[in-house]
Amino acid sequence: MIRIADYKKQYNGRTILEIPTLQFDQPRNWIKGNNGAGKSTLFKSMAGIIPFDGTIECDEKSVKYDPVEYRMKVNYSDPDPSFPSFITLRDLISFVCKSKKGDRSKAEKLMVDFEMKPFAKQSIGTFSSGMLKKTSLICSFIGNPVWIILDEPFSSLDHDSSMLLSSIIMQKCAEGICFCVSSHIEADMHLSFTSIYHVQNGKIEPQ
Numbered sequence: 001m002i003r004i005a006d007y008k009k010q011y012n013g014r015t016i017l018e019i020p021t022l023q024f025d026q027p028r029n030w031i032k033g034n035n036g037a038g039k040s041t042l043f044k045s046m047a048g049i050i051p052f053d054g055t056i057e058c059d060e061k062s063v064k065y066d067p068v069e070y071r072m073k074v075n076y077s078d079p080d081p082s083f084p085s086f087i088t089l090r091d092l093i094s095f096v097c098k099s100k101k102g103d104r105s106k107a108e109k110l111m112v113d114f115e116m117k118p119f120a121k122q123s124i125g126t127f128s129s130g131m132l133k134k135t136s137l138i139c140s141f142i143g144n145p146v147w148i149i150l151d152e153p154f155s156s157l158d159h160d161s162s163m164l165l166s167s168i169i170m171q172k173c174a175e176g177i178c179f180c181v182s183s184h185i186e187a188d189m190h191l192s193f194t195s196i197y198h199v200q201n202g203k204i205e206p207q
Contacts, residue, residue, distance in 0.1 A: 001025045002046065002074075002147055002180075007054035009041050016041050018202055019054070024147075024180060026194040027173045031182045032207070033199030039182045040079060042199070043151045046180070047076035058147055072100065075145040079152035079182075081136035085125025089116060089135060092124065093142070100143030110138045113164060129156045137165060141172070148172065150181045154189060166190035 007019040017038035033039045045052045048063040048071060056063045061070045083092060093107050111117045114134040119127070124135065133156040140148055150169075154162050169179055169191060183189055196207040 001059065003055075003057045004046075005055045007045070007052060007056065009038070009045060009050070009052045015202055017199070017204070019204055022204065024178070024195075027178045028169070028191060028193045028195075029178070029180045030189075030191075030193040030196045031180055031199060031204070032196060033182070037199040038202065038204075039199050040151055042204070043076065043149050043180065043182065046149055047074065049076070072143065073145055074147045074149065075100070075140045075143065076149045077136045077140035077151060077153055079155065081132045083124045083132070083135065085123060087124055088121050089124060089127075090120040092135070093120075093138065096139045096142045100145075102142035102144075107138065107142050110141055110168075113168075114138060114161065130158065130161075133157060134161065141168065145177060147178050147180070150179060152183055153181060154183050163190060 002024040004019050004022040007017070009016050031039050031042070041050070044050045046056055046063070048067055058070055058073045061073060063070045089111070093111065094104070096102065097104050097107055108117070111120065114137065116131065116134050116138065119131065124132070127135065133153075137150070137153060140150065153165060157165065166189060173179065181189075197204050198207045
């Protein structure tokens, strides 16, 4: 379970999102909302990337006060991933496997599934937007997370990769992993969601 309480995020004195209390306890959660509504702000807060007021906990581990333990439980894929341009895909995967205590063979299989294995020794700075998206998704599945946060995961993916991603999400759910997903590309999401939330006017509400 991810529990959020007394959450507020402001930019230049303007409140972007405010959540008095919220619990994500369903396996597949779809977070909807227009551009700029605050979905990515919420996801980045949940991933421990940006500061915020309030508390966010996963299985009683706080993103603020137990950051190492929290990040072992919660993985994240950015909507516009960026990595050091000089590093190779293989080196990045090795680093993530080490930091997340992930199984290298499972990471290698993900590289094969997403058709990224031929580019393992290539510098990430040469990757297209679709390749960067696949790289971010591969990293998000490494380790032993209990939650995976995917922000616009279907953008920049072709049809076959979208189908593959949907299949992997369902497979991971069967293994007990829960997801928060945001996406504007409903047609590409071959998923059934167990809860849907709508972000608008600085608030998030169940739909």
